[in-house]
Amino acid sequence: MFGFFKKKKPAADEVDLSKIKPQPYDNEYRDDEPEEVVAPLTDKQKAYIDAHQSGNPISQLVADTIDDDAELPPPLSDNTDNDTQKKKPLEVNTPAQPAAAPVAVNSPATPEPAEPAKQGWAARLKQGLSKSRNHMSKSLAGVFGGGKIDEDLYEELETVLLTSDMGIEATEHLLADVRRRVSLRGLSNADELRGALKDSLYELLKPLEKPLTLPENHAPENKTPFVIMMAGVNGAGKTTSIGKLAKYFQTQGKSVLLAAGDTFRAAAREQLQQWGERNHVTVISQASGDSAAVCFDAVEAAKARGIDIVLADTAGRLPTQLHLMEEIKKVKRVLQKSLPAAPHEIILVLDANIGQNAINQVAAFDDALGLTGLIVSKLDGTAKGGILAALASTHPVPVRYIGVGEGIDDLRPFDARAFVDALLDEAA
Numbered sequence: 001m002f003g004f005f006k007k008k009k010p011a012a013d014e015v016d017l018s019k020i021k022p023q024p025y026d027n028e029y030r031d032d033e034p035e036e037v038v039a040p041l042t043d044k045q046k047a048y049i050d051a052h053q054s055g056n057p058i059s060q061l062v063a064d065t066i067d068d069d070a071e072l073p074p075p076l077s078d079n080t081d082n083d084t085q086k087k088k089p090l091e092v093n094t095p096a097q098p099a100a101a102p103v104a105v106n107s108p109a110t111p112e113p114a115e116p117a118k119q120g121w122a123a124r125l126k127q128g129l130s131k132s133r134n135h136m137s138k139s140l141a142g143v144f145g146g147g148k149i150d151e152d153l154y155e156e157l158e159t160v161l162l163t164s165d166m167g168i169e170a171t172e173h174l175l176a177d178v179r180r181r182v183s184l185r186g187l188s189n190a191d192e193l194r195g196a197l198k199d200s201l202y203e204l205l206k207p208l209e210k211p212l213t214l215p216e217n218h219a220p221e222n223k224t225p226f227v228i229m230m231a232g233v234n235g236a237g238k239t240t241s242i243g244k245l246a247k248y249f250q251t252q253g254k255s256v257l258l259a260a261g262d263t264f265r266a267a268a269r270e271q272l273q274q275w276g277e278r279n280h281v282t283v284i285s286q287a288s289g290d291s292a293a294v295c296f297d298a299v300e301a302a303k304a305r306g307i308d309i310v311l312a313d314t315a316g317r318l319p320t321q322l323h324l325m326e327e328i329k330k331v332k333r334v335l336q337k338s339l340p341a342a343p344h345e346i347i348l349v350l351d352a353n354i355g356q357n358a359i360n361q362v363a364a365f366d367d368a369l370g371l372t373g374l375i376v377s378k379l380d381g382t383a384k385g386g387i388l389a390a391l392a393s394t395h396p397v398p399v400r401y402i403g404v405g406e407g408i409d410d411l412r413p414f415d416a417r418a419f420v421d422a423l424l425d426e427a428a
């Protein structure tokens, strides 16, 4: 669809958009010349070309027309000169040699370090949660260690749950539920408590298990992209999660495009471009441009190419930074300009290490954006995996995925049963 850009010779400092190739789709790389897939130009496309020829991505024009721009803070980039910003060329990083099959992730340009033998997800999850499991196991040794079930034992259990970051509400709920099960099942020995606790925790977490359902593949000409926007505080794991998801979706036969909407952190764009190369997917970015504009461009590019999924990165921000919360709301509004139903999914990425702070973050981002899901990252780095129980009792937003490591395969849909087993089974 971008073949029409061939008609213009790009300026020296611009990306030559004629080099853009279509993405792999449905496991098949379409190597046809761009001109062959060009439909007659619509008014919108003409406007796009005009905007591009003036060195001014159309997204910037759309972003500029958002009514409440006046209330917005100055742009995040160091460069606050609007004119200069408008001239920032759109960067489209398309991998030079897309893999024949989307599942192949090794790029000749950026060879992957040799990975150790692949583990199944259950083993990865268990290994990822080993800190939490060891903490639980050690603390619960006294509880499950034998003897009678009595009030002292319930008190000990209460302490273990609280020190595992489950929070007061979840702890009270679990204690009451365990008591109920003990009485129903007529349990009397402490070593029988483990099963009762596992069942209680599973029932508490089960409502969080609502996997993301992607739309069916449509014919390319009818297809609109499914847009996933990421939000979260600095360093929560947004960019890394996008990289992992890009691979995960490709293994499901979906084509993916990335939007480098974190235009604030110096290396975020390069970091996303690296993930793009590893996954052989296109990354749309602008050097220190406007986040909303980059995301808009990405959705336009995805529409033109019949891409299934757009993953939009955003800069990290604290909920207390009100001007930055306004900025991310603007990203959402500008995405809707390109595709009224977008973003179809707004995911908050939560670092599991932050403990009870997670509750405030979920509440604040939900209030600002209307969250549809969570990714709980870095569960491997904490001994307090109980945060999910706290979320389930206070702010039960679906946990779409959990991350248990920095590797590309260390992210999967949340499975309450597997999680409880990995957390509460006896440590190896």
Ligand SMILES: Nc1nc2c(ncn2[C@@H]2O[C@H](COP(=O)(O)OP(=O)(O)OP(=O)(O)O)[C@@H](O)[C@H]2O)c(=O)[nH]1
Pocket (backbone or CB within 6 Å): 232, 233, 234, 235, 236, 237, 238, 239, 240, 241, 262, 265, 268, 314, 315, 316, 317, 349, 377, 378, 379, 380, 381, 403, 404, 405, 406, 410
């Ligand atoms: N151990 C572990 N590390 C992770 C996980 N997810 C992300 N990280 C690491 O956390 C660090 C921050 O991750 P990023 O993806 O850059 O975080 P971000 O939210 O995009 O950061 P900002 O752009 O600054 O807001 C990186 O070093 C990642 O490798 C995880 O599940 N486990």
